[in-house]
Amino acid sequence: MEHYDLAIKKLKERGVTINDIAEVTLFLQTKYVKGLTLDHCIEEVKNVIKKRESINAILTGISIDEMTEKKLIDKELCDIIMDDEGLYGIDEILALSIVNVHGSIALTNFGYADKIKPGIVKIVDNDGHNGNKCNTFLDDIVCAIAASAASRIAHYGIEKK
Amino acid sequence: MEHYDLAIKKLKERGVTINDIAEVTLFLQTKYVKGLTLDHCIEEVKNVIKKRESINAILTGISIDEMTEKKLIDKELCDIIMDDEGLYGIDEILALSIVNVHGSIALTNFGYADKIKPGIVKIVDNDGHNGNKCNTFLDDIVCAIAASAASRIAHYGIEKK
Amino acid sequence: MEHYDLAIKKLKERGVTINDIAEVTLFLQTKYVKGLTLDHCIEEVKNVIKKRESINAILTGISIDEMTEKKLIDKELCDIIMDDEGLYGIDEILALSIVNVHGSIALTNFGYADKIKPGIVKIVDNDGHNGNKCNTFLDDIVCAIAASAASRIAHYGIEKK
Amino acid sequence: MEHYDLAIKKLKERGVTINDIAEVTLFLQTKYVKGLTLDHCIEEVKNVIKKRESINAILTGISIDEMTEKKLIDKELCDIIMDDEGLYGIDEILALSIVNVHGSIALTNFGYADKIKPGIVKIVDNDGHNGNKCNTFLDDIVCAIAASAASRIAHYGIEKK
Numbered sequence: 298m299e300h301y302d303l304a305i306k307k308l309k310e311r312g313v314t315i316n317d318i319a320e321v322t323l324f325l326q327t328k329y330v331k332g333l334t335l336d337h338c339i340e341e342v343k344n345v346i347k348k349r350e351s352i353n354a355i356l357t358g359i360s361i362d363e364m365t366e367k368k369l370i371d372k373e374l375c376d377i378i379m380d381d382e383g384l385y386g387i388d389e390i391l392a393l394s395i396v397n398v399h400g401s402i403a404l405t406n407f408g409y410a411d412k413i414k415p416g417i418v419k420i421v422d423n424d425g426h427n428g429n430k431c432n433t434f435l436d437d438i439v440c441a442i443a444a445s446a447a448s449r450i451a452h453y454g455i456e457k458k
Numbered sequence: 459m460e461h462y463d464l465a466i467k468k469l470k471e472r473g474v475t476i477n478d479i480a481e482v483t484l485f486l487q488t489k490y491v492k493g494l495t496l497d498h499c500i501e502e503v504k505n506v507i508k509k510r511e512s513i514n515a516i517l518t519g520i521s522i523d524e525m526t527e528k529k530l531i532d533k534e535l536c537d538i539i540m541d542d543e544g545l546y547g548i549d550e551i552l553a554l555s556i557v558n559v560h561g562s563i564a565l566t567n568f569g570y571a572d573k574i575k576p577g578i579v580k581i582v583d584n585d586g587h588n589g590n591k592c593n594t595f596l597d598d599i600v601c602a603i604a605a606s607a608a609s610r611i612a613h614y615g616i617e618k619k
Numbered sequence: 620m621e622h623y624d625l626a627i628k629k630l631k632e633r634g635v636t637i638n639d640i641a642e643v644t645l646f647l648q649t650k651y652v653k654g655l656t657l658d659h660c661i662e663e664v665k666n667v668i669k670k671r672e673s674i675n676a677i678l679t680g681i682s683i684d685e686m687t688e689k690k691l692i693d694k695e696l697c698d699i700i701m702d703d704e705g706l707y708g709i710d711e712i713l714a715l716s717i718v719n720v721h722g723s724i725a726l727t728n729f730g731y732a733d734k735i736k737p738g739i740v741k742i743v744d745n746d747g748h749n750g751n752k753c754n755t756f757l758d759d760i761v762c763a764i765a766a767s768a769a770s771r772i773a774h775y776g777i778e779k780k
Numbered sequence: 781m782e783h784y785d786l787a788i789k790k791l792k793e794r795g796v797t798i799n800d801i802a803e804v805t806l807f808l809q810t811k812y813v814k815g816l817t818l819d820h821c822i823e824e825v826k827n828v829i830k831k832r833e834s835i836n837a838i839l840t841g842i843s844i845d846e847m848t849e850k851k852l853i854d855k856e857l858c859d860i861i862m863d864d865e866g867l868y869g870i871d872e873i874l875a876l877s878i879v880n881v882h883g884s885i886a887l888t889n890f891g892y893a894d895k896i897k898p899g900i901v902k903i904v905d906n907d908g909h910n911g912n913k914c915n916t917f918l919d920d921i922v923c924a925i926a927a928s929a930a931s932r933i934a935h936y937g938i939e940k941k
């Protein structure tokens with residue numbers, strides 16, 4: 298399987314579709330770009346995920362979430378990751394590998410989405426606090442992809458399409 | 459004059475007091491820290507500004523804003539900076555020199571504050587779009603200091619005081 | 620066990636002592652600071668590791684290396700991490716969580732150490748290409764700690780001691 | 781004049797040609813890519829400079845160097861920038877706006893080039909310590925462009941051509 302397809306598959310297994318992420322992008326960018334459609338957002342979300350940085354961040358982050366759920370890593374680290382009261386910090390850093398390559402608009406949108414948790418982000422975040430489920434990395438990855446797609450739209454506009 | 463005092467003085471000349479920034483910090487952190495006071499925020503804002511990274515970013519950012527207002531730099535760059543429709547990007551990057559040294563909570567709060575522009579940030583931003591005034595760097599610097607102080611409070615709590 | 624002690628223990632299990640890292644710091648900083656000793660470097664390496672950002676990066680990075688060795692993560696990701704021809708990128712990003720909080724001197728020293736691989740860095744790197752051993756994250760973490768300690772020495776000098 | 785052409789012109793006025801930067805890229809990447817030519821490096825240096833992030837960083841950084849030389853900014857900040865003993869830090873941060881969008885290979889190469897100062901970087905650095913000349917930002921910008929072009933070559937190879 299291609300790495301891109303694997304990344305999409307892993308996201309889906311964890312409850313996140315391209316459509317879900319595109320809706321976050323639409324929410325972030327709709328007030329700045331007249332006539333922005335969900336279809337356009339879907340296209341740009343795909344463009345973001347295609348990048349090597351995104352694929353590696355998605356596969357790695359979801360793996361850590363899964364290892365944590367399965368308690369395959371040291372108990373102390375499991376506890377830190379499961380708690381994630383915002384002080385762990387490695388989840389945001391990993392997401393930066395996606396955000397950084399998309400410039401400063403991606404960065405501010407990432408911080409914004411991470412705080413207000415629109416749509417699927419909130420669902421993923423809540424889900425991660427239920428029982429043994431761990432979405433510590435997933436919610437930051439979703440924010441990072443959505444914010445990076447928003448940045449692509451801000452830079453390239455919608456005429457490009 | 460000490461560099462710290464100079465940084466405070468320059469901020470004040472541009473219309474920003476420590477109190478103004480502390481109010482942004484209070485806004486950012488009040489829901490997470492029970493009993494957080496403006497006085498505590500003022501203390502942490504001062505701690506942030508004392509750092510060499512902050513002083514250098516404040517002095518440099520405000521200098522660029524001033525040079526732009528006085529049209530002492532190339533017309534093309536002046537136009538890019540004055541317009542600042544979010545695509546310039548150097549203002550956010552400069553602010554990162556403050557944010558980075560305060561960890562990932564500072565980063566997400568910076569992105570959040572930069573988008574919703576609470577209190578003095580909105581005033582500074584509006585002021586920067588009036589006539590020949592340029593606050594392109596100043597508003598990001600204010601967000602960065604407030605977000606970094608919020609991160610200090612999240613990490614150290616209020617017992618430390 | 621305290622998280623700091625656990626971080627030190629994990630490093631040791633993977634073949635890296637505080638002394639090893641301090642020697643990299645000494646190598647990086649000796650030409651800039653007259654009279655710099657290994658003891659002083661050891662002190663600053665400890666100060667770096669004590670930070671929450673460092674502990675989390677050490678525990679997380681080593682966990683991924685271990686999961687990769689044990690083939691507990693998806694085969695595709697295992698292959699990407701084991702190969703690490705510099706295109707994976709998540710290892711450097713994770714190390715940035717340590718480097719960023721220590722300012723720009725840490726950043727340039729990190730890039731430098733990552734390229735020339737002094738002392739223990741080279742040993743760890745070579746070791747990671749033998750059979751099923753994986754040190755993809757470990758070598759970047761060592762560079763990040765050594766570079767951050769170098770930055771502390773540059774900023775605070777040796778009088779502070 | 782197009783912003784790209786202006787950026788090239790400003791670099792040239794400050795003593796740096798595309799060819800000079802491409803030679804640094806060739807130096808950085810020649811051992812990793814068989815058959816890499818200066819012409820290919822020139823092409824990738826141009827691709828880096830074409831990006832909005834690069835143009836804005838080049839124009840802004842050179843403007844600060846020029847303002848500092850002409851003593852148009854506060855004396856205290858002039859002294860900090862002219863001294864640049866590595867503690868100023870804003871020059872490296874500004875260069876990061878170029879480096880970040882090119883991934884982690886760009887980052888490590890940037891740190892490496894900043895430390896060993898190959899070719900034009902050393903010339904620019906020395907020149908900046910003569911009399912009233914200030915190249916504090918310029919040398920980091922050159923390192924950032926060269927390192928980013930090196931990263932493009934590492935990612936895309938030379939077949940792409």
